[in-house]
Amino acid sequence: MTKVLPSLLASDFTRLGHDIEKMEAAGADIFHLDIMDGQFVPNISYGMPVVEAISRTASIPLDVHLMTLDPEQFIDALAALGIDMVSFHIEATNHPHRLMQRIQQSGMKAGIALNPHTPVAHIQHLLAEIDFILIMTVNPGFGGQKFIDTCVDKVRTLDALRAEKGYGYEIEVDGGINQETAEICREAGADLFVSGSHLFKSEDWQEAVREMKQ
Structure with missing residues (x-):
């Protein structure tokens, strides 16, 4: 089933609560939150104060994408806020399997994000247990980039x-997603x-x- 996850990084932060309510009314399934550490x-x-504010305002599930070093440091705080899904980059931790288990044991779905240059082979050993895989279809760090077809x-x-294997994970895509690339x-x-x-830039949310769900 197709689910649409508006990325709140593209919202108007001066009207964040308004945008959350309006996007929920538009039929969004899950909000996507990008945490970047520079x-x-x-x-x-x-950071966490904004995530906490979003968690109090939103009534649909929240998906946090950790684009950070040492993603382990955020897990307890995210679990305490009732976050539903957390993904981290395979390159950001020395112990991806342990981190995946920790996220799941905290009551959240665990995901691994793959940069455009990162092959699927790097997470082959985790596929039987992972809840979802986030395929970055742009280089992470900035919004508004062009979709990379090869991803x-x-x-x-x-x-x-x-x-083939009967795995249960979902496949998530992020970066340059519009009606055309979503269909691809x-x-x-x-x-x-x-x-x-x-x-967020559409005239009719x-x-x-x-259209994206279709």
């Missing part, structure tokens, strides 16, 4: 492995579609969400 990626987004091959690979990724096997600029 180290793992060359940008800083927002779709990883979606196809993961979809084929899921069917859906045909390749993606389930969860993160979209920032496309949704409800129509934009509806």
Whole structure:
């Protein structure tokens, strides 16, 4: 089932509560929150006080994408806020399996994010236990980038492995996702579609969400 995840990094932070309520009314399924530390990626987004405010305001599930070094440091705080999904980058930790288990034991779904240059083979040993895989279809750190077509091959690979092995993970895509690229990724096997600029800059948010779900 196709789910649309508006990326709140593209919202108007002076009207964050308003945008959350309006996007929920438009039919969004899950909100996507990008946490950047200026180290793992060359940008800083927002920290726990903003995540806490979002968790109090939003009534749909929250998906946190940790674009940080030492992602382990955030797990307890995210669990305490009732976050539903947490993904981290395979390059950001020396112990990905342990971190995956810790996230799951904290009551959250665990995901691993793959940068455009990171092959599926790097997470092969985790596929039987992981809840979702986040395929970055742009280089992480900035919004509004152009979709990288070659990343779709990883979606196809993961979809084929899921069917062959009976794995239960979902496939999430993030970066340059609009109506056209969402359709490409859906045909390749993606389930969860993160979209920032496309949704928040649309004149009719409800129509934009509806079209992406189709």
